[in-house]
Amino acid sequence: MISSKPTKLFMLALQGAQSFRSYTSNAIRKKICIVGSGPAGFYTAQYLLKNKSIEIDIFERLPVPFGLIRYGVAPDHPEIKVVTNSFTKVAQNERCNFYGNVTVGKDVKLSELQDNYHAVVLAYGASQDRTLQIPGEESKNVLSARSFVGWYNGHPDHVNEQILLDTDTAVVIGHGNVALDVARILLQRLDNLKTTDITEYAYEALKKSQVQKVVLIGRRGPLQVSFTIKELRELIKLSGCVTKMNVTDFKGIPEIISSLPRPKKRITQLMYDTASKNETGSSKTCEIKFLRRPNCILSDDQGRVTSLICKINKMEGTFENPQILQTEEEDVIKCGLVLRSVGYKSVLIEPDIPFDKTKHIILNDGGRVEGKENLFCSGWVKTGPTGVIVSTMSGSYETAEKILADIDKLASKPLAGNEIILELLKQRGVKVTTFNHWMEMDKLEQERGKALGKPRVKICDIDEMLEIV
Ligand SMILES: Cc1cc2nc3c(=O)[nH]c(=O)nc-3n(C[C@H](O)[C@H](O)[C@H](O)COP(=O)(O)OP(=O)(O)OC[C@H]3O[C@@H](n4cnc5c(N)ncnc54)[C@H](O)[C@@H]3O)c2cc1C
Ligand SMILES: NC(=O)c1ccc[n+]([C@@H]2O[C@H](COP(=O)([O-])OP(=O)(O)OC[C@H]3O[C@@H](n4cnc5c(N)ncnc54)[C@H](OP(=O)(O)O)[C@@H]3O)[C@@H](O)[C@H]2O)c1
Incomplete structure (x- = not known):
């Protein structure tokens, strides 16, 4: 569980680095983090990355990306999964990072993300039923x-x-x-x-x-x-x-x-x-x-x-x-x-998030979380568990537009982003996967699949996934 805090020395060094950066560059790097790497997470990132001053970190509970595209879409519907090719391009953008095996609410607090990013987008789907x-x-x-x-x-x-x-x-x-x-x-x-x-x-x-x-x-x-x-x-x-x-x-x-x-x-x-x-x-x-x-x-x-x-x-x-x-x-x-x-259901990952306990969605206005100025939401946790990938896409673009409208106001000072969060996760003993790790797993899965005439043989065990880190 969450316990360790960044050391004082580490914080001072970081503040020094930040003030140096803000001194050397007038443009503040706008840091946004997204919780969840399903279609909502990736479509929100895709839209936001059009703004060249934005940097994005995606935190995902599982060591691998893509949410229900990997774990929901039926195996006999491979054509639907092709959408992961465009998500891969998003993840490979130099201003985007994927950090897997990180459960927000357990490994890192939402408030820690809010303190270190100019905006946080909750796109963690509907994990219950x-x-x-x-x-x-x-x-x-x-x-x-x-x-x-x-x-x-x-x-x-x-x-x-x-x-x-x-x-x-x-x-x-x-x-x-x-x-x-x-x-x-x-x-x-x-x-x-x-x-x-x-x-x-x-x-x-x-x-x-x-x-x-x-x-x-x-x-x-x-x-x-x-x-x-x-x-x-x-x-x-x-x-x-x-x-x-x-x-x-x-x-x-x-x-x-x-x-x-x-x-x-x-x-x-x-x-x-x-x-x-x-x-x-x-x-x-x-x-x-x-x-x-x-x-x-x-x-x-x-x-x-x-x-x-x-x-x-x-x-x-x-x-x-x-x-x-x-x-x-x-x-x-x-x-x-x-x-x-009879339908999936989103859960509350932290008590502070305004949540409609009947509809099981985050209370929001077009993606802006009610009463929280740097918190947004996308996907099934925003709308409820209905809608196909295309509707999740348009809802995520709507959220991204709201963020873009607010981002200059939100990004009034430089923030550390992943520099602090990755250090916290390290101190807490969390093994974090990156998109390159996923690419290695993907290659291995496809190689194993080739022998059986299948597109891939999925690695299903978290420990095996983490051997790569
Ligand atoms: C069984 C099934 C089949 C479907 N088939 C199709 C189809 O064929 N065609 C189609 O168009 N649509 C299909 N859909 C709908 C489509 O999958 C959804 O519209 C879409 O996945 C919703 O996206 P999302 O990002 O909100 O949620 P998700 O895809 O669920 O992504 C949420 C992500 O958040 C992660 N997460 C959860 N909690 C945390 C946390 N605390 N910290 C960090 N990360 C977290 C999850 O692990 C997951 O990766 C299907 C849905 C289901 C349930
Ligand atoms: N191939 C694809 O494109 C694909 C594949 C899978 C999923 N999806 C999408 O994913 C979303 C979720 O799909 P879903 O099938 O989970 O949800 P859904 O489309 O909302 O269907 C849920 C079903 O459960 C019924 N139901 C709800 N509560 C009930 C209760 N208490 N007792 C009896 N029946 C009850 C509903 O009936 P009522 O109408 O009477 O409430 C409805 O028939 C949908 O948008 C779907 O289109 C798409």
Whole structure:
């Protein structure tokens, strides 16, 4: 934990160096630090670096960069990960540094960053998940989609998840794109995963998987799904798998499809056509169920989930103003695995940060943290855990613009930046990785992957990552 302070001598030497620098150069180097190296961190840095007087340090909890691009995006979506090429250019800018294996709030205090940088940007994402708060949720083999995603993607926090795939039926709760990702991974043909960067242990476990059916549970109707058409189409087209929906859940919908806004119109038509076809004959099934409110989870003598009980909802109102009515009717879905995919959740990394405890976001105005003059935020911790990479990009640019508007006022005197912070981390025994270390790890991962015909074999163990330092 945080204990050591910089020595007096070190501080005096540093002040001397700073005053010499400010004497020799009129322009103050504007030092900004960013907490988190996901898309929000990198897009904020990219925008800020356009201003040539700005220097940026990115501090990241893990020894490696890229957040959910590395640990969230599905292994069978390699085209999405290409965005790391532009993040690499940002990190290689001579005015940008990456410092990995540094947890802000644990290894270094936010106040220490605020004291040593002209502005601090919190871009630390959403590292937890929402829960359902229903009885039985703690049963064995009930876990968050976040854990499952982290497991197949090799996130160091999730490599040791115990996930039992010895069951015919898995339930995924939620109708968002994460739910579709995990359903697709469970139902995907293995030869489609073999040449991806999925972890070897997950691939081997999926090889032995007995899951034949995935039931996707949504508490509202077809018009309220959050997943998008490209991802749904991909699921529907999975080879050896049929996607089913109950056409009676579409009552009244065909009549209004043509009046829906365009993206809604297209996805609703696709769902309705799929439901109407009622295809059979494949060995695997993905069943999309609507109007099911998870009510409780039942387990066997060993505490392992055996079924999910849902209450059946009714929808009334209009597309613009839908109303859910609860009924006491039940649907019992027998299953041996439940993945809860009802959204991620940001956490408070330090008590001083103004935080909305209901929405789980930092209180902010367009990226300016409320009541804190040199504190800003970007990404999911700013907006909540929705939005794709492109929307995270535009939100991060908005934050960067706010910083640029304030930076001259904030940078009225020179500050030490990483000169003090790296010394503090050294004194605290924190092994810090740099972007060059990441490039070495990246090379090693790709070399290991080549032998197996994969883009990379991820290093999943933090100690192994740190051997490079
Ligand atoms: C499973 C999943 C799949 C997705 N797939 C796609 C997709 O295919 N296409 C698409 O467009 N969008 C996709 N998204 C959305 C996309 O990933 C997000 O929009 C984006 O990652 C949000 O960026 P962020 O930087 O706010 O958060 P993150 O990407 O989570 O980055 C936050 C970073 O902060 C670090 N951090 C956390 N706490 C600390 C701390 N205390 N100190 C220092 N660092 C810290 C984390 O380790 C992490 O690296 C997906 C999301 C999920 C959950
Ligand atoms: N391929 C891609 O582009 C891709 C892949 C993965 C993720 N992403 C993006 O990442 C973001 C996060 O995705 P996500 O799927 O985690 O979130 P999401 O899109 O917000 O979906 C969450 C789902 O959980 C449901 N839900 C929430 N609370 C619930 C409860 N208590 N009981 C039952 N259901 C509940 C929601 O239903 P209600 O609507 O009824 O609240 C919704 O269907 C999204 O913007 C997504 O598009 C993109």
